[in-house]
Amino acid sequence: MERASQFTVAELKEIARRLNVSSSGLKVEIIKRLMEADPKGTWMDEGGSIHEEDDEREDVQLRLERDRNELLRQELELAKRERDVAQREAVLARRELELTNRGNPAMGHQGREGHVNELRSQQRVEARATPQLRADVKGIGDLLGEFDGSNPYFEDWEKQVRLVKRLFTVDDAIMKIIISSKLKGTADRWFRSKSEHTEMTLDELLLAMKDGFDQRPSKVDRLKKFEARTWQTNESFCHYYHEKLILGNLVPI
Secondary structure (H helix, E strand, O other): OOOHHHOOHHHHHHHHHHOOOOOOOOHHHHHHHHHHHOOOOHHHHHHHHHHHHHHHHHHHHHHHHHHHHHHHHHHHHHHHHHHHHHHHHHHHHHHHHHHHHHHOOOOHHHHHHHHHHHHHHHHHHHOOOHHHHHHHHHHHHHOOOOEOOOOOOHHHHHHHHHHHHHHOOOOHHHHHHHHHHHEOHHHHHHHHOOOHHHHOOHHHHHHHHHHHHOOOOOHHHHHHHHHHOOOOOOOOHHHHHHHHHHHHHOOOO
């Protein structure tokens, strides 16, 4: 009995529903019914294993997410440093060329040829960080979910966009490229329907998308949907738990 009392009322009610036992009444009454339906108390082991499995899975997912974010942050920082170095080298090369031209105004053909070679060298230097930067943009984009216009919760997707932008200090131009790669279906057709969309600032683009796609249901409708979601007889508890949790996250408190 002491072990059974460690369960919360909500947990006991879920287990009672699974065993087709009435879940009404006080905590003590629910425990009594469960013990009558299962005198050996195996329901306590099953309930505990379910929570342990959920906790372990969530811990693993959190660790993987943290490791992935840290790796992406390091890669992006490295790309920025390489780009800064390339830009500084290009500036130094231009200054050196200018000083050379000033010291010898009559360079003629050789001077022009040297200038062309210098420009080519500069282009090669500036391109060093490009592959790494493209890889980082793709990695950051993988953190952002796709949006096809059918999901009424545009505001949640917008929050993801701004969180990724702030977390990895992505500039607006790169963020717009990432957004365009994540648009699918109706949202993608909307974006490509007007050339002005590509010329908008990031804030203007998100505002225009919000006007067209944010059809968030009312709090009452979301609450009704949350309450209507029950544990089905042919459904695993883990699947039900996560579905219920997602619906609960959509209901503002």
